[in-house]
Amino acid sequence: MFTREELIYYSRQLNLPGHTLEIQDRLRKSKVLIVGIGGLGSPAAQYLAAAGIGTLGLIDDDSVQLHNLHRQILFSVDDIGQKKVITAKKKLEKLNPFITIETKDVRLVQSNCLSEFQPYDLILDCTDNYETRYMINDACVILNKPFVSGALFGSESQVAVFNLKTEPGSRGPTYRCLHPEAPAIDDRQGCADSGIIGVVAGQAGLSMANEAIKVITGIGKNLSGYLLNSNYRENRTELFTLEYSDKSFLEGPQNEEEFLAMDYAQFCKRIISITEE
Amino acid sequence: MLAEITGSAALNYFEMNSIDELKSKLFSEFPALTEKKFSIAVNRKIVTGNPALNNSDDIALLPPFSGG
Numbered sequence: 001m002f003t004r005e006e007l008i009y010y011s012r013q014l015n016l017p018g019h020t021l022e023i024q025d026r027l028r029k030s031k032v033l034i035v036g037i038g039g040l041g042s043p044a045a046q047y048l049a050a051a052g053i054g055t056l057g058l059i060d061d062d063s064v065q066l067h068n069l070h071r072q073i074l075f076s077v078d079d080i081g082q083k084k085v086i087t088a089k090k091k092l093e094k095l096n097p098f099i100t101i102e103t104k105d106v107r108l109v110q111s112n113c114l115s116e117f118q119p120y121d122l123i124l125d126c127t128d129n130y131e132t133r134y135m136i137n138d139a140c141v142i143l144n145k146p147f148v149s150g151a152l153f154g155s156e157s158q159v160a161v162f163n164l165k166t167e168p169g170s171r172g173p174t175y176r177c178l179h180p181e182a183p184a185i186d187d188r189q190g191c192a193d194s195g196i197i198g199v200v201a202g203q204a205g206l207s208m209a210n211e212a213i214k215v216i217t218g219i220g221k222n223l224s225g226y227l228l229n230s231n232y233r234e235n236r237t238e239l240f241t242l243e244y245s246d247k248s249f250l251e252g253p254q255n256e257e258e259f260l261a262m263d264y265a266q267f268c269k270r271i272i273s274i275t276e277e
Numbered sequence: 278m279l280a281e282i283t284g285s286a287a288l289n290y291f292e293m294n295s296i297d298e299l300k301s302k303l304f305s306e307f308p309a310l311t312e313k314k315f316s317i318a319v320n321r322k323i324v325t326g327n328p329a330l331n332n333s334d335d336i337a338l339l340p341p342f343s344g345g
Contacts, residue, residue, distance in 0.1 A: 040345045128345035152344030153278055178323065179341045183314045191344045201344075227323065229339065240337065242323045 002028075006098050010052055023217045024052060028099075030216045033057035033120040035108055035136060037084045039191055039201030040150045041126030042074040044209040049092040049099060051213055056092065057120055058085045059104040071191075071198035108132065110260055113139045122215060123147040124208055128190045130182055131264035137162065137175035138252045138259055146215060146224070149175060150208040154194045155233040157204035160242070161211050164224040172224035176248040182268040200232045278340050282309045297327045299336065315340040 002010075002021065013019055032053050034041045037060040049056055064072075064079040064087060079087045085103035092101050104116060108127075117123055117139050125136045125147055133149070140147045146164035150157060164172040191201070207228065214222040227240045253259040280286040283303075293299040296317060304311045316323050318337040319330065330336075 036345050038345050126345050128343060130341065130343050133343065150345070151342035153342035156278075156342065158339075158342050178316055178339075179314070181314045183341050183343075194344060196344060227339070238321065238337070240318045240321050240323050240339070245325060247325075 001025075003098075006052075009096070009098065013051070018219050019217070023219065026217055027052045027213070028054040030122065031055040031057065031120045032122045032124065032212055032216075033059060033117065034124045034126055035059050035132075036126035036128065037062075037072075037074075037088050038068070038126060038128060039071045039152065039196060039198075040205040040208060041124065042072040042084075042088065043202045043205035044124055044126060044150075044212070045088060045092060046074055046095065047206055047209040048212060049096045049101070051209070052096065053099060053212075053216075055100045055102060055120075057102040057104065057116075058088055059106065059108055059116060060084045061105055061107045071196060071201040073198065073202070108135075110135060110262065110264070114143060114256060114259065117143055117145060120145065122212055124212060125149045126205070126208070130268045133175060134182065134252075134267060135262070135264050138262065141174055141249070141252060142254070142256060142259055146172070148208045148211045148215070148223075150204050152191060152194075152196055152201060152204055154196065155200055156229065156231045157200065157207070159204060159207045159211065159223060159228045159230075160226060161215060161222050161224040164215060164222070166224065171244050173242045173244040174249060174252070176252050177245040178227060178242055180245070180248040180251065203232060204230070278342075279310065279313060279315065279338050282307050282313070293330050295327050295329050296324070296336075299330065313340055 010024055030053055032048060034045050037058050062084050064075045064082050064084055066080055069075055074088055074091055083105050085105050089101040089103050113135060123140055123145060125133060140163050147162050149162055150159045162174050211223050214220045225242060227242050229238045253262055316339040320335050
């Protein structure tokens with residue numbers, strides 16, 4: 001069971017109605033992979049570590065840069081030039097010494113995606129481009145794993161839970177059910193292009209972490225079958241319902257062979273441009 | 278995101294009987310919209326195809342975001 005120290009560590013959340021030791025054990029037994037330790041991923045990682053996710057995987061091949069710090073507050077000036085996942089692991093282990101942090105200092109690509117995802121129960125898509133988002137969706141569908149999707153634009157965010165099966169025979173919608181067609185070339189908007197302030201990225205990242213906790217514990221209402229759109233400048237939050245679509249689902253690869261044959265850059269009609277994050 | 282094209286986050290239209298009719302009107306008024314991809318929600322429900330519209334229906338255009 002839990003050590004005396006762990007019981008003290010988690011004591012405040014164990015006081016929440018319904019948050020029993022069995023629930024905390026579900027968090028401890030879970031394995032969550034965060035793809036992208038940036039504006040969404042770094043706050044999500046902090047709070048998922050603090051909540052007691054037993055195995056937290058971090059995948060990112062970037063190094064910490066000065067212009068990350070205004071929103072990726074896991075890092076500090078001392079970390080500039082260091083690999084994000086290595087630095088994050090050290091800090092998260094100090095935050096919660098009772099969990100395991102696994103780091104992958106690699107770029108997620110088709111050839112490693114399925115094997116990287118396989119050991120985990122839930123994936124967080126904290127990436128910053130459409131090609132990877134479609135790839136993550138397709139990998140999760142093939143591997144039968146749910147994922148939490150978050151995305152930012154200016155002062156707005158979109159958060160949803162995709163590919164979650166709650167009852168036998170029913171499935172939640174996927175990313176392709178929401179966005180069956182890839183956006184136009186000039187809609188590729190990363191944080192550098194559209195601008196972002198830390199509090200917006202932070203809130204969206206925490207919303208994603210909240211969804212992960214709800215999916216794992218089964219407590220509360222998660223965003224499977226919904227899209228949560230938030231405008232942090234206007235204080236406007238809208239919850240849209242979304243249904244699974246066979247048609248959209250079948251447009252994605254149905255097995256590993258088809259997955260490896262996908263050309264996501266072509267699907268998103270990507271043009272090569274150098275943009276900083 | 279789309280409000281940059283339409284000039285406003287909220288617009289009112291009258292006598293639109295279906296989504297296709299509304300899209301036609303929007304595309305003719307704002308041609309730049311034709312190049313954008315977006316999902317459509319009617320009264321907070323994301324829809325596909327060409328559902329009929331009623332008076333005072335609330336329509337939302339939802340482009341994908343990618344920032345992370």
